Amino acid sequence: xxxxxxxxxxxxxxxxxxxxxxxxxxxxxxxxxxxxxxxxxxxxxxxxxxxxxxxxxxxxxxxxxxxxxxxxxxxxxxxxxxxxxxxxxxxxxxxxxxxxxxxxxxxxxxxxxxxxxxx
Amino acid sequence: xxxxxxxxxxxxxxxxxxxxxxxxxxxxxxxxxxxxxxxxxxxxxxxxxxxxxxxxxxxxxxxxxxxxxxxxxxxxxxxxxxxxxxxxxxxxxxxxxxxxxxxxxxxxxxxxx
Numbered sequence: 001x002x003x004x005x006x007x008x009x010x011x012x013x014x015x016x017x018x019x020x021x022x023x024x025x026x027x028x029x030x031x032x033x034x035x036x037x038x039x040x041x042x043x044x045x046x047x048x049x050x051x052x053x054x055x056x057x058x059x060x061x062x063x064x065x066x067x068x069x070x071x072x073x074x075x076x077x078x079x080x081x082x083x084x085x086x087x088x089x090x091x092x093x094x095x096x097x098x099x100x101x102x103x104x105x106x107x108x109x110x111x112x113x114x115x116x117x118x119x
Numbered sequence: 120x121x122x123x124x125x126x127x128x129x130x131x132x133x134x135x136x137x138x139x140x141x142x143x144x145x146x147x148x149x150x151x152x153x154x155x156x157x158x159x160x161x162x163x164x165x166x167x168x169x170x171x172x173x174x175x176x177x178x179x180x181x182x183x184x185x186x187x188x189x190x191x192x193x194x195x196x197x198x199x200x201x202x203x204x205x206x207x208x209x210x211x212x213x214x215x216x217x218x219x220x221x222x223x224x225x226x227x228x229x230x231x232x
Binding site (some may be wrong): 040044045090 | 161162167222225
């Protein structure tokens with residue numbers, strides 16, 4: 001199925017480091033969401049973005065909706081051990097039916113970025 | 120706690136069998152989405168219901184079907200199960216059909232043996 005290109009696939013962090021990850025697509029999106037998933041749990045919503053160029057923060061997390069509407073970025077500042085997990089980007093595409101407008105309801109997900117602690 | 124409830128949490132069944140997964144959305148949410156998460160496939164969208172009607176369909180196999188009931192809970196039916204159907208199945212809900220944040224349940228882990 002259709003997916004977003006999320007990178008990096010995995011990364012190791014040391015406590016206190018800043019972390020960056022991104023998602024790109026060849027198609028435009030109306031909405032970008034960032035989720036975190038811990039093992040055995042469902043994805044938890046971190047940040048939602050609705051406008052091109054929008055920059056939104058949630059504590060140490062900052063995400064941006066790319067100007068082209070084809071990408072989004074998530075930054076984590078001063079990482080702590082509990083930041084480990086899998087981070088997913090997700091987007092909603094515009095409706096194909098222009099008479100309906102808005103977005104397709106279903107989210108398209110990236111494959112995730114796995115954050116682990118440096119040994 | 121996201122407010123989305125999925126049952127059962129774990130399910131082990133044999134090939135060829137049929138199972139039903141249940142989802143109760145957050146109070147007031149009209150949309151329900153089903154996703155499949157396999158080890159190396161990420162989250163794959165299966166199907167969306169909005170206020171009882173099918174709204175969008177993803178890569179859902181013909182052996183799978185879903186419905187949303189008048190009380191807005193949803194069920195995902197998986198039949199003629201194969202080993203490759205083993206995965207985590209997530210339900211998510213949102214307030215409307217579009218442009219809103221989706222909140223996920225804790226998932227049902229299905230193991231087909």
